[in-house]
Amino acid sequence: MGENKITEKSVHDITTDKGVKDKSNDTPTNNPSDKSVKDKPTEKSEKAITKKRNVLKKIDPDAAKVLQNIKDRINKKSYGRKVKDSEIISKGLLLIEPHHLQELQESTLTEKDRLHMAHENFVKQNGKITLDQFIGKLLKGEIRN
Secondary structure, three states, X not given: OOOOOOOHHHXXXXXXXXXXXXXXXXXXXXXXXXXXXXXXXXXXXXXHHHOOOOOOOXXXXXXXXXXXXXHHHHOOOOOOOOOOHXXXXXXXXXXXXXXXXXXXXHHOOOHHHHHHHHHHHHHHHHOOOOHHHHHXXXXXXXXXX
């Protein structure tokens, strides 16, 4: 009745990334005036690059509660605008020191990772030995870390 259907011919008439399809031979036109913004940077595209992007990250519920408590304490004031979550997070990220990074890296290691690291260190100091032989020596007490 009054339904709009996409026909095969109308699909071929759609504009592509490379240019407008030529209806006569179905090849994209390559007019110099049809260059995309990617090929020739303009003043607008350069401004868009420096514009801030919002990125959504997930945090666990406990961290969300802590963030909300901090935000509530900060926003208990008579004047001024409300502080945003992103401002609190940005300030906190600037306070992270190298020893915090080290702690986070170590907290992600499994026991298997620690075993492989100990094996690599042993091999560097004492020469080549298989992982099975290394584990055997650990169990016998021949190697102490």
